[in-house]
Amino acid sequence: MSEDGAALPRKAEPPPPALPWEGRAQPADKFLLGAIMASGLYLLALMPLTPTLLAHPWILVLLKGSASGMVTLGGMVRIGEASLPLVILVSIPGMMMFDWLYWWAGRRWGKRAIDVFIGNHPKAEKRAQRLERLTKRFGWAAIIIAYFQPVPNVLIYAAAGWTRMRLWVFLLLDLIGSGLWIGLCIGLGYAMGQDAVDIAKAISRYGLYLGLGLIVVVFVRQYYVASKRT
Incomplete structure (x- = not known):
C-alpha cells in the first residue's frame, strides 16, 4: 500500500522455466530430460581428463569419440601399432553414444525440444523455422554432414x-x-604417422596441468558471465 492508501502495482513475476513437454511430465519425459542432462555432465567431466587420456587413445575414443584420440590412433595405424578395422569399430560407439537421445527429444517433444536447445535468443523462432524447412528438405544430407557444418549437431538430430x-x-x-x-x-593421423603419436605423448605428459588449466578457464568464464548478468 502507498501512503495515500492506493494499492501499489505488483511486481511482475519472472516467467516459469521453459519445459519441453506440455502439462504434467510423464515418466518418459523425466527419463529423457535426465538422460540428456547426464550426457552433458558426462562429457563435461571428461574434458579436463582428455589430455591425460591421450596416452590411452583407445579408452579416450571409446569413452567420447574424441577427434584427438582418433588422430592418435591413425598415427598408430601408420607405424603398425594398431589395426585400422579395430580403430574404426572402437570409434563408432563413442561418436554415436548420445545422438539417439536428441532424436527422441525431437520425436517426443516436437518444436519445444528445438526451443529448449536454441534458448531464449531473439531470433530463436526464425532459426527454428529455418531448421524445420532445411530438415524436411535436406534432412538426410544434414545428418550425414553434421560434423562438417556450423549448426550444432544436437539441433539437427532433434529436428x-x-x-x-x-x-x-x-x-x-x-x-x-x-x-x-x-x-x-x-586419415589425418595416418598422414602424420609417428608425429601424431609423439604429439599425443607430449600432451599427455603435461595432461594434469592442462586439465587444471581448463577447469580454471571454465570457472573464470562462468564467473564473468554471471557478473555481467547482475
Missing part, C-alpha cells in the same frame, strides 16, 4: 525426430556421417 524421421533411418544416416568424420580424423 530429425521433430520431422518424424524413423529411428532406423536416423541411425543409418548418423552412422554414415560419423564414419566420414572418423575417416577424416584417422
